[in-house]
Amino acid sequence: MKNNKRKYEKLISRLGLNRVLIDEPLANYSSFRLGGPADLMYKASTHIELERSIQAAYSLGIPIFIMGGGTNLLISDQGFKGLVIKNETSRIQLIGVRGGNLLKNKDKITENSKIYLEVDAGIGVNRLVRYTLDQGFSGLEPFLGQPGSIGGAMWINAHNMSMGKYIGNTVYSAKIIELTGKIKKIPKSYFHFSYDFSILQNTSEIVLSVIFELSRGVKEKLWQEAQSVLEYRSQTQPHGVYSSGCTFRNISKSDAIRLATPKYTTSAGYLLESAGLKGKSIGGAMYSSHHTNFIIHKGEAKASDVLQLINLGKKKVREKFGVMLHEEVVLVGEFNKNG
Numbered sequence: 422m423k424n425n426k427r428k429y430e431k432l433i434s435r436l437g438l439n440r441v442l443i444d445e446p447l448a449n450y451s452s453f454r455l456g457g458p459a460d461l462m463y464k465a466s467t468h469i470e471l472e473r474s475i476q477a478a479y480s481l482g483i484p485i486f487i488m489g490g491g492t493n494l495l496i497s498d499q500g501f502k503g504l505v506i507k508n509e510t511s512r513i514q515l516i517g518v519r520g521g522n523l524l525k526n527k528d529k530i531t532e533n534s535k536i537y538l539e540v541d542a543g544i545g546v547n548r549l550v551r552y553t554l555d556q557g558f559s560g561l562e563p564f565l566g567q568p569g570s571i572g573g574a575m576w577i578n579a580h581n582m583s584m585g586k587y588i589g590n591t592v593y594s595a596k597i598i599e600l601t602g603k604i605k606k607i608p609k610s611y612f613h614f615s616y617d618f619s620i621l622q623n624t625s626e627i628v629l630s631v632i633f634e635l636s637r638g639v640k641e642k643l644w645q646e647a648q649s650v651l652e653y654r655s656q657t658q659p660h661g662v663y664s665s666g667c668t669f670r671n672i673s674k675s676d677a678i679r680l681a682t683p684k685y686t687t688s689a690g691y692l693l694e695s696a697g698l699k700g701k702s703i704g705g706a707m708y709s710s711h712h713t714n715f716i717i718h719k720g721e722a723k724a725s726d727v728l729q730l731i732n733l734g735k736k737k738v739r740e741k742f743g744v745m746l747h748e749e750v751v752l753v754g755e756f757n758k759n760g
C-alpha cells in the first residue's frame with residue numbers, strides 16, 4: 422500500500438473518493454470466506470464504470486483482479502495488492518428472435534426458432550437461468566443452482582458434468598474488453614471453449630456481456646428438468662458450507678483409461694478419495710467427506726491451510742496414480758507455493 426500511495430491516490434480521485442474501498446476484506450466476498458484485504462476495491466454496476474476503472478488502473482500501472490461471484494477463488498491471507506473490481510453489472514435484454522416474432526405472435530415461435538438474449542457478465546448464473554425458465558427459453562436449465570456470475574462461468578466454461586453440458590454450448594457471441602481498455606465484439610469461436618477452459622485464461626480479457634442463443638421450450642417442462650438438476654446437485658455436493666466448489670480439474674480420458682479407473686471415471690474426487698484424502702484436515706480446512714474434491718472451510722481456517730491441503734492432495738495422488746492434479750480453483754494474490 423505504502424509504495425503505491427501516489428498511484429492509488431490518483432486512482433481514487435479518478436474513480437471517486439466515495440466509490441473506492443480501501444483495505445477491504447476480501448473474505449466477505451468469497452464463498453470460501455477466506456482471504457486478506459484488497460488494497461483497493463471498486464464495485465462496477467455499469468459497462469461505463471467497468472471500462473473506466475479498467476482503463477484508469479491500466480494507465481497508472483495498477484494490477485487489477487476482476488471478481489464475479491467469488492465462488493471459484495482461493496484468496497491469499499495477504500490479500501490482493503492492487504485494485505479488485507467487483508463486477509455488479511446485471512442487465513438482461515431480449516435482442517432478437519430468428520424464425521418468429523416473440524412480441525407480436527408468440528405462437529409462431531416454434532422449437533426451431535432461436536432466441537437471442539444479451540446479458541451483462543456480472544449477472545448471477547442462477548438468476549439468469551430462473552429468468553429463462555420463466556420465459557420458456559430453453560438452453561440454460563442444466564445450470565440451475567450454479568453459483569457465480571456469467572463472467573466467471575465464461576472464464577472457466579462452467580459445466581454440469583453429469584449432463585455433459587457447458588455454458589459455452591449456448592453462447593452466440595460476446596463483448597469483451599482488453600486490459601488496455603479496447604472493446605471487441607467477438608463470436609463464440611474466439612473463446613476456444615473446452616473442459617474448464619476458455620481463451621480468457623490466456624488473454625486476461627474481461628467479458629462485458631454475452632449473447633446467448635436459446636430455443637423455445639415449455640415453461641413447466643423446463644422447470645421440471647431444472648429441478649432435477651437441482652436435486653442431483655444437492656445429493657452430490659456439500660451445501661451450507663464455506664467452499665469454492667471443486668478444488669481440482671478432472672483428469673483426461675486418456676489418463677483414466679491408462680489408470681483403468683472404475684468405468685474410466687475422470688473424477689479428481691475419485692483419485693483423492695482413493696489416495697486417502699477424504700476427511701483429511703489441516704488447520705481449519707478439510708477435504709469434504711461428502712465429495713472429496715471439495716475443500717471445506719470449517720471455521721478459523723486460513724488460505725494457507727487450504728493450500729497445504731491442495732499440495733498434500735497433489736502429492737498423494739501423484740504417488741498413488743502417477744498423475745498430476747491441476748487446480749480448478751483460482752489462486753488470487755501471493756502464496757508461498759510450498760504451503
Ligand SMILES: Cc1cc2nc3c(=O)[nH]c(=O)nc-3n(C[C@H](O)[C@H](O)[C@H](O)COP(=O)(O)OP(=O)(O)OC[C@H]3O[C@@H](n4cnc5c(N)ncnc54)[C@H](O)[C@@H]3O)c2cc1C
Pocket residue numbers: 452486487488489490491492493494508542543567568569570571572573574575576577578579580581582621626627628629658659664665666667751
Ligand atoms: C457450492 C459450489 C458449487 C459449484 N458447482 C459448480 C458446478 O457445478 N460447475 C462449475 O463449473 N463450477 C462450479 N462451482 C465453481 C464456480 O461456481 C464456477 O467456477 C463459477 O463459474 C465461478 O464464477 P464466479 O463469478 O464466482 O467467478 P469468480 O470466482 O469471481 O472468478 C473466477 C475467475 O473468473 C474470472 N472472471 C470473473 N468475471 C469475469 C469476467 N467478467 N471476465 C473475465 N473473467 C472473469 C476471475 O477473474 C477469476 O479468474 C461451484 C462452486 C461452489 C462454491
